[in-house]
Amino acid sequence: MASRGAIVKLDQVYKSFGSNQVLKGVSFEVAKGEMIAIIGASGSGKSTALRCIDRLEVIDRGSIEVCGIRVDDPAIDLKQLRLEVGIVFQSYNLFPHLTVEENILLALKHVKKLATAEARQVALRVLEQVGLKEKAGAYPEQLSGGQQQRVAIARSLAMSPKVMLFDEVTSALDPQLTGEVLRVMEDLAAGGMTMLLVTHEMAFAKRVADRIIYMHQGKVWEVGGGEMLDAPQTPELRAFLDNGL
Incomplete structure (x- = not known):
C-alpha cells in the first residue's frame, strides 16, 4: 500500500x-508521483475501477478519495474532480472538424476560462511535450x-491534472505506434506525474511502473513490483501470464 499521503484511495469498492x-x-492506494499499472484478463474490473475513480461510474458501496475529494459523495463537485483528474481512453475522442490546437x-477556454492567447501558449506547450x-x-x-x-494525452495534460488515468490507450495501435505513445507516458512518469495505467503491455509495466496491480474476478489479487511478473505468487497470475502475455 502507499503511504498515508496517498493521492488516490479506494476502500472496499463494489460496483x-x-x-x-x-x-x-x-482496495488500493496510490502515492503522489507513483505510476501504477493495472493488469488482468478482460472482465476483471480494471477499466471499471478507473472509471469509478473519475466518477464516470457511480459505485454501489465503499469509498474513493482523489486529491482530497470524496468521489462517492453524492454532492461532489464534478467540475473540480475533472480538473484534478485527466483520463485518456482507447478511443481518441477528438473532434474531427477541429484542428489539433482547437481540440x-x-x-x-470554456472550462478554465483562459484567454485565447494564454490558452494557445498552453496548447503549444503540451503539444511540444508529446512531440x-x-x-x-x-x-x-x-x-x-x-x-x-x-x-488526446496532450488535451488532458493541458488541464494540469494532478492524476492521469490511461485506459488501454495502446490496444488499438500497431507496435510502432504503440511505442510512440508509451514513450510519452514514460516521460510523464519520469517527470513525476501520478498515473494509473490499465494495460496489456507487460514489458512496459515491468520497466516503468512503481507497482503492478493484478486484478482477477473483480478483486485485487496480487500487488508488487516488476519482479511479480517473473515470479507470480498465485496460480491465477501465473495462468494469466502464460496465456501469451
Missing part, C-alpha cells in the same frame, strides 16, 4: 451492472492513430 458484480471489494483549446507541436494546425484525419492518441 455492479445489473446482476453482474464487476468490483467486489477493491486542446476548447476546454482551456506534435508541428501538427497544431492539422485535423485528426491527417494524423496516424498514435499521433491522435498523443493529442
